[in-house]
Amino acid sequence: MSHQKQNHPDQSKETKLAKVLDIISGSFAPIIGVLAGAGLLKAMLSVLTTIGWLSNESGAYIILSAAGDAIFHFLPLFLGISIALKLGANGYVGGVIGASLLTPEIMHLVENDVKRIDFFGLPVLLADYSSTVFPIFIAIFVYAGLDRLLKKVIYKDIQMFINPMISLIILVPLTMLVFGPIGTLLGEGLGSVISFLSDKSGLLAGAVLGASWTFLTIMGLHWTIIPLAIVNLATGPDPIIAMAAAAPFAQVGIGIAVFLKTRDKDLKALAASGIVPGALAGTTEAINYGIILRYRKTMIYVIIAAAIGGAFNGSVGVVMNDFVLPSVLSIPAFTPVWEYLIGIGAAFVIGFLLTYLLGYESKHSKVDDGFTQNIFGIPSSETIKSPLRGKVVPLSAINAPLFATETVGKGIAIEPEAGKIYSPVDGVITTQFPTGHAVGITSEIGAEVLIYIGLDTVKLKGKYFTPHLKQGDHIKQGDLLIEFELDQIKAQGFETTTLVVITNTNQYIDVKATTSESVEQNDQLLRLTV
Secondary structure: OOEOOOOOHHHHOOOHHHHHHHHHHHHHHHHHHHHHHHHHHHHHHHHHHHOOOOOOOOHHHHHHHHHHHHHHHOHHHHHHHHHHHHOOOOHHHHHHHHHHOOOHHHHHHHHOOOOEEEEOOEEEEOOOOOOOOHHHHHHHHHHHHHHHHHHHHOOHHHHHHHHHHHHHHHHHHHHHHHHHHHHHHHHHHHHHHHHHHHHHOHHHHHHHHHHHHHHHHHOOOHHHHHHHHHHHHHHOOEOHHHHHOHHHHHHHHHHHHHHHHOOOHHHHHHHHHHHHHHHHHOOOHHHHHHHHOOOHHHHHHHHHHHHHHHHHHHHHOOEEOOOOOOOOOOHHHEEOHHHHHHHHHHHHHHHHHHHHHHOOOOOOOEOOOOEEEOOOOOEEEEEEEOOOOEEEEOHHHOOOHHHHOOOOOEEEEEEEOOOEEEOOOOEEEEEEOOOOOEEEEEEOOOOEEEEEEOOOHHHHOOOOEEEOOOOOOEEOOOOEEEEEOHHHHHHOOOOOOEEEEEOOHHHOOEEEEOOOOEEOOOOEEEEEEO
């Protein structure tokens, strides 16, 4: 049977902003680890050069600095890949679109102060798009739509090379002609707002910038403001980063509080991975996307703490004299330094105390259909129910290398006690294998679930399997998907171990399986954390 798609009441209220933030969060999730690692490497280099153990002109420094800077410099490339994958498009085409902004020819023109070039009579404004976020997000949003269209109209056998060619021909010029300048205009607009607030009241400007900086960072818009600070430094000191600096210190305070308070080993490890690079290098992505986006109460804490610290810095006129990312190691770049210490110290302490004393989890963050939401209405975790009853087996014990090594994705296996498979989520059937031994489902929240019945059962060519739904059908959790003749399959010499795997694992911070030795149909099986 087929069901019309029905949204949860909370989902129906989800705004376009919430959907965009969901994509941003999911796009950053796969690269959080390398961002944190690179930030830590940069922090280490800063310490070594500060104490005189390493010269910033030495070959060792140049090579290690390249390792630390690469992810930030080529951020459009990596985001092009992850955003495209998040939107269901070709990740490598997305990566090429991002990389096109950073090719040696383009960068050479930018470095030589060439302002514009010609594209068939159309003026292309050149800019340095390294480390930028906003242009590539727009470009890949458009690319994903174009990719879906091309898959419908281009003959299937030539899509492999024709679709990428058409996409690159259209999207690369469009990105340089339109999307890049839009990002620049957005940055100028934000700069005008900040300048207006600063002229009216340093306290007000600092409070607004401090409170909003975390969310500008989450949306990638902080990269449109940082160039404004660099422009300020060309003619004198800059007040923008000095006011915004309260936010990363508040974030670090929240990260330390969560680390001390949580009993969840995975969350503790995630918090630890964000604290050190956040404190020493100002790289707080792991805290932002791993903690603050997941727990709505911490969003309120970071707003309060950063607003107070930013307001103080703005009111006393703290400025940045050399461009740095706010961190413990970069404190000497700000003056007056003691006032700066008071501002960032207040943000840190308030963020820490609010989180540690009031907690970071909300009783109201859970809803009845198996996922939790943050303050924007974005699902931050999802529960995958068991599609059948039986004994739980770890994937590592399965005699199938692709699954045992988690190459296909993380998940769990079940030794079935009955020959019926039920839907573990609300969603749509995206892949119905013609042999009936497996089915792919995409949940309404975005999880891609593969249910694979038995090992090598594809050789049965559909015998003993009876699918009850077809590809494209909308389903509700608990709908009967497949019936299979358990005893007959065993009699033919096939293992019936059933695998439940999340094939888009790389879009999640964590995929945690049940610790129970056996499950009933509809028990919690997997917990996915965005």
